[in-house]
Amino acid sequence: MKLNTFAQGFVSSAYMRILFEYLKNQGIDASKLLNEPTPDEVDRVLIRYPLQRWVSHLQCAAARLGDPLLGLHLGKTVTPAHFGVIGYIFASCPTLGASLLRLQAYQRLIQEVEQGALEAPIIDGSDLVLKWPAGSSGEHGRLHLEFSMATLLQFSKCISSKDVEWKQVSFINPGPSSPNGYRDFFKCEVLFNQAVTSIRVPLHSLTVPLKNPEPILVALLERQANEFLNQLPTENEFVMSVRRCITSQIHEGEPELDSVASKFNITPRTLRRRLDQCDTSFRVLLEKIRQQLAKQYLLDPTLQLSDVAQLLGYSEQSTFQRAFLRWTGLTPNAYKRSV
Template identity: 40%
Template structure:
């Protein structure tokens, strides 16, 4: 199987079916999900082709965790995963005969659910290790904990017996209390690891699933291949808008209207197309500025005032405030490496 090319920041996304998990969970907690998250639930009719940028998904989880006052949201949310939250892929996995067959299909069709990092499966004589490599940036504890909990929970949902996990690894710092993690996963849970991942006994690959159905599997795989073909290899619209934002920064604050005019579409159409991808113009401006800021700060020939000017800030103080919001440190601290 060909090795996928490395994911870039611009390509990171989660599918709308997966994002619906958060809306469903908030409703179960008695909250108005739309009010908490500040946006409408993804339409059921999009079959999972709606995409949410990685940082957008992280921000949604952060808002939900704050509203629920639940630092363990990822652990709790992932346990509510259901077949429908994985869209067509969920039904493909559900119809497989054993864990090994399901794992193979997950590798084939994982882009239907998310495109964040390369899924690396290592099968050794006694163990299987799944790790996610080449992510362009860390998505954070909430995102990783939701994803790995959902993976383990879904395996438990569809497998005969209780599949045992030998180890779970997270790249974020160890929390003060790991008891809830070990109680759920039933194995050592390691933090501060190079990559997120899980390890389990190789015998689990032969463990049968609860509802194998060859006819349904064939039908669902046909749908999965069709949907996969409809996913663009990259997002030209996002790249075009980011390039236009970069050009506009040379003359001040970017705005959507002139970019839409240059693209020969109406501002309303551009707003809708970005929204369909789970993107917002203000977020793109902010993220583009942050990336440019880091690139400029690596160039020792540029003063901090010049970097601020190149990013369209009329005052150095405004740039410093924005950079602190992005990174938690000042531009000078970031440049010197003390941040």
């Protein structure tokens, strides 16, 4: 069994709640359609879903609904309440500009996409430009990108005291045969096949006051959000690259130090030394990746334990079960019952 290997990453549990709500309103049992347990109604900031799973669910829902513009239609239903603490931070700022500038600071609590993080906002003439590089490009990422941009637009509408003007929306993906649906939705110029996904907002729009500015509340909520950020894993670029390499090889069997080192054109000894300088090791990274993936795969009701063991590069199911018990103190089946 082999999984698709597009951009790695995670999205907030809020995304899944939004999709479930939308499908329910369309008269569809989302849990049955997606083979996914219904997410908690209460916001769980640190509960995240693998990007690959989220994109797969979007594609499944779009096919069931016969709606190629599902990303836009889904984004139109978003409210600050869906995102809990983060949503209320954005909604309680004094102006739209203050809210948008916080987007980069807290984006990891919303979505974390490999090579797709929001870059620092830049001023270009009379516009503010927000750019997302190619982390979720390609057809597999189209619905996700469109949902993300639609969510940002809808969020701005919800929290602003008057209509906000957007100047341009650009997508890295190829455009449809008829882009009218996009132009009607965003009410501005929409470009496709661009180098990056981006939005342009006139600088004067940044001064639009929000409906409910609460500076004291923002300060309190930001302390809480920063605590959440501190609980997310952080690694330097080299370690992240090694993690990606291990992850890409793990479905084919147990990754070897030599094969990973060859991908970086360095010797195994050099790889071992550089990881040691980062206060980690190849074995530690492999164990962490397996543990993280195991917890994700065990939530998939379509996978048997033998499938999970194979996806993690174990030749025997019993070896995986012993490793999982060592990591968590629970057997895989006990873990599945506990979540």
